Amino acid sequence: MLTGLRLVSEAADLAARRHSGMQRKGRGNEPYINHLAEVANLLAIATEGADAELVAAGWLHDTIEDTPTTQQELAEKFGQRVAALVVEVTDDMTLPKGQRRQRQIADAPHKSPGAKLIKIADKISNIRARILPRPTQDERDDLCDYVAFAEKVVAGCFGVNAMLDRTFEETVKLARSTL
Ligand code: ZN
Numbered sequence: 001m002l003t004g005l006r007l008v009s010e011a012a013d014l015a016a017r018r019h020s021g022m023q024r025k026g027r028g029n030e031p032y033i034n035h036l037a038e039v040a041n042l043l044a045i046a047t048e049g050a051d052a053e054l055v056a057a058g059w060l061h062d063t064i065e066d067t068p069t070t071q072q073e074l075a076e077k078f079g080q081r082v083a084a085l086v087v088e089v090t091d092d093m094t095l096p097k098g099q100r101r102q103r104q105i106a107d108a109p110h111k112s113p114g115a116k117l118i119k120i121a122d123k124i125s126n127i128r129a130r131i132l133p134r135p136t137q138d139e140r141d142d143l144c145d146y147v148a149f150a151e152k153v154v155a156g157c158f159g160v161n162a163m164l165d166r167t168f169e170e171t172v173k174l175a176r177s178t179l
Pocket residue numbers: 035039061062122
């Protein structure tokens with residue numbers, strides 16, 4: 001089984017290939033991999049590099065939701081814990097957006113500590129991408145709506161890692177200051 005830097009490096013490589021050609025929402029149509037790199041890096045910083053499996057899961061967190069990747073494939077390549085973490089943060093894409101959001105809010109407090117950290121890092125990255133230099137009214141509305149949703153999800157994820165909790169609060173504050 002892969003461990004340490006090899007595990008993280010293989011996860012980044014697979015994520016880059018699977019999300020190839022995808023763009024993220026918000027700021028300047030950045031490649032999707034920028035979001036994955038940001039989430040993985042937030043997790044590495046918050047845990048001071050001590051949890052390679054968590055950082056690997058950060059790279060891979062959207063592969064099951066957005067690309068043809070299965071839990072079994074991730075388990076074979078990266079181990080059960082990484083695969084289970086990705087499954088925990090995967091939305092049921094057969095549900096409409098409103099229901100997916102409700103489910104994220106309701107499920108957050110019951111997630112494992114690692115999944116809670118991925119959720120917070122994901123929301124930090126998604127808010128940052130919506131903070132734009134000269135937002136239109138639609139962009140302001142979208143940021144306002146997303147921040148309110150993210151706060152409800154993250155309310156159920158606080159208390160695992162003080163640094164990540166603080167980074168989320170600071171990101172929300174920054175976002176609100178632009179509205
Ligand atoms: Zn994500």
